[in-house]
Each structure stands twice: as C-alpha cells, then as structure tokens.
Amino acid sequence: AQSVTQLGSHVSVSEGALVLLRCNYSSSVPPYLFWYVQYPNQGLQLLLKYTTGATLVKGINGFEAEFKKSETSFHLTKPSAHMSDAAEYFCGVIYSGAGSYQLTFGKGTKLSVIP
Amino acid sequence: DTGVSQDPRHKITKRGQNVTFRCDPISEHNRLYWYRQTLGQGPEFLTYFQNEAQLEKSRLLSDRFSAERPKGSFSTLEIQRTEQGDSAMYLCASSLAVGGAEETQYFGPGTRLLVL
Numbered sequence: 001a002q003s004v005t006q007l008g009s010h011v012s013v014s015e016g017a018l019v020l021l022r023c024n025y026s027s028s029v030p031p032y033l034f035w036y037v038q039y040p041n042q043g044l045q046l047l048l049k050y051t052t053g054a055t056l057v058k059g060i061n062g063f064e065a066e067f068k069k070s071e072t073s074f075h076l077t078k079p080s081a082h083m084s085d086a087a088e089y090f091c092g093v094i095y096s097g098a099g100s101y102q103l104t105f106g107k108g109t110k111l112s113v114i115p
Numbered sequence: 116d117t118g119v120s121q122d123p124r125h126k127i128t129k130r131g132q133n134v135t136f137r138c139d140p141i142s143e144h145n146r147l148y149w150y151r152q153t154l155g156q157g158p159e160f161l162t163y164f165q166n167e168a169q170l171e172k173s174r175l176l177s178d179r180f181s182a183e184r185p186k187g188s189f190s191t192l193e194i195q196r197t198e199q200g201d202s203a204m205y206l207c208a209s210s211l212a213v214g215g216a217e218e219t220q221y222f223g224p225g226t227r228l229l230v231l
Contacts (some may be wrong), residue, residue, distance in 0.1 A: 009155075031219045043119070043206055043222035044158070051217040066128070090157050100171060101146065101210075103220060105157030 002027055004093050006106035014114045019063075019078040021109045023091030026072065033074040034092040035065055043097065044090060051076065061085070086113045117141070119223035121207050127229045128197055135193045140209030147190050148220060149173065149182055152204040164190060165212065190204045197230045204228075 025031055032051050036044035048059025057068040061084075065076045074091060079093040088110045092103040120139045128134050140147050145166050150158035161180070162172045166187040176182075181218075186192040194201055204227050208220040 003158075005117075034219075036222070041227075043224045044208075045222070046219055049217070063210060083158075096217070100165055101148070102160035102171065102173070103150075103158070104147075104160070107155070108157050 002093070002095055002102055002104060004091055004106040006089075006091050006109050008109055009107065010110045010112070012112040013081045015083055016080050017083065019111065021076040021082045021089050021091075021111065022036075023065075023074045023076065024072055025091075025093045026075065027093065027095055028097050032094040032096055033065075033067060035059065035063070035074075035076050036090045036092060036105075036110075038088045038090065040087075046077070047089075049053070061102060076091060081111075081113045083113050083115065086111055119191050119207055119209050119221055121205075121223040121226050123226055124224060125227050125229075127231065130199060131196055133193065133195045134197060134228065135191055136205055136207075136228075138190045138192070138207030138209075138223060140188070140190070140207070141211075141221055144209035144211050144221075145187065146210045146212050146218075146220075147184055148206065148208040148210075149192050150206040151189070152206055152225070153202075158206055161192075194228075197228075199230045202228055202230045 005024045034049045035047040050067045058064045091106045119125040122137045136142040149161040152158040179195045182192045204225040206225045207223045210218045
C-alpha cells in the first residue's frame with residue numbers, strides 16, 4: 001500500500017537552530033511531493049513542492065526540501081528556526097501513475113520553537 | 116485574489132441530525148477537493164470534482180455523505196444522520212488543472228464539526 005511516513009510527531013528546536021522534519025514515502029511510480037504548514041484552527045498552506053527537475057526545492061519562509069529517490073525521502077529543512085515557524089507540518093504525496101489527484105498526507109509533525 | 120472560503124467555520128450538532136457545508140473555490144479553479152482531518156491526523160481525501168463531475172470518491176465517503184458541485188463553482192458536502200465519529204475538520208481545496216496531478220491544491224480554513 002502507498003503511504004507517507006513522517007518520523008517524529010513532535011519536534012522541538014531552539015530559536016536559530018536548524019529545523020529538520022523527515023518525510024518518507026512508499027511508491028513504485030514517480031511521486032509528486034508537497035510540504036504544507038498548518039497553524040492552529042486554519043487550513044493548510046503550501047510551503048513547497050517537487051514535481052520534476054531539480055531535486056532541491058526552495059519554498060517560502062526560508063524552507064527547502066530535497067527529493068532523494070534512492071532513499072524515498074523528501075525531508076524539510078530550514079537553517080535557522082524562527083518563533084513564527086511553530087506550527088504543524090504535513091508531507092503530502094500524489095502518485096502520478098495512479099491516475100488519481102488525491103493528496104495522501106502523513107500524520108504531521110508539530111514543530112515547537114524554544115526561545 | 117480571494118482564497119478558498121468555507122462556511123460555516125464551526126458547527127455543533129446532535130447525533131442523528133443532517134448538516135451541510137459549503138465551499139467556494141478560487142475563481143477559475145476547475146478542480147475541487149474535500150478532505151477530512153481528525154485530531155492528531157493528517158487530512159484524508161474524501162472526494163474530488165472536475166468542473167461539475169465527481170470523478171473520484173474515497174471509501175471513507177459512506178452512504179451518509181454526499182457532495183455536489185452543481186454548476187462547477189461552489190460545492191456542498193452533506194452528512195446525513197450524523198454520528199459522533201463524524202466529528203472532524205472538513206477541508207476544501209481547489210486547483211487549476213494544467214494537465215496533470217502536479218498542480219497545487221489551495222486549502223480553505225475548514226469547517227470544524229462537533230457531533231454531540
């Protein structure tokens with residue numbers, strides 16, 4: 001079965017420290033990969049996405065992610081955490097060969113930023 | 116450019132009642148999606164429309180759930196005979212079809228349903 005795994009339901013970092021949120025997917029076909037952020041009581045906002053081409057993708061708010069096919073990973077990073085980054089982050093996948101448009105999400109990682 | 120809007124933002128109902136939610140997509144977006152998000156989980160796909168045609172339905176969408184998009188613009192999601200397990204955030208998203216599944220889905224703020 002196709003799935004998305006986000007390692008760590010809760011990650012805490014100090015302000016100014018590196019942020020690393022992990023995402024692994026299972027797929028036998030090329031995926032389209034997305035990272036969304038969700039603030040409390042709000043919908044999801046797209047941070048970045050990978051479809052084709054360059055495997056290092058830059059997004060909004062200083063975030064970036066690298067698609068590694070050999071590791072089936074799409075980890076999200078930010079060099080220096082800011083207090084405003086505290087939110088929940090969801091990795092999502094669309095399996096391009098499935099003829100489907102549904103986003104399959106991981107369970108999410110809640111990021112806390114310690115001042 | 117206004118984003119995706121959903122109404123109501125919150126709904127409290129008693130078990131057995133029917134509820135209906137509305138989603139207005141970004142104008143010109145021809146694809147519209149419904150997802151459900153329960154506490155501590157990521158959103159789960161329910162159904163999607165291209166224009167007025169409902170093209171995909173998840174097995175999560177039981178017979179008590181029905182979605183429509185009659186004129187290819189706004190959509191409604193109705194839940195009949197609500198159960199406590201229906202308590203969740205219902206998210207709507209829209210996208211502009213550019214040929215494949217890689218287009219970005221833009222999400223609304225959600226409707227939070229509580230069934231007592």
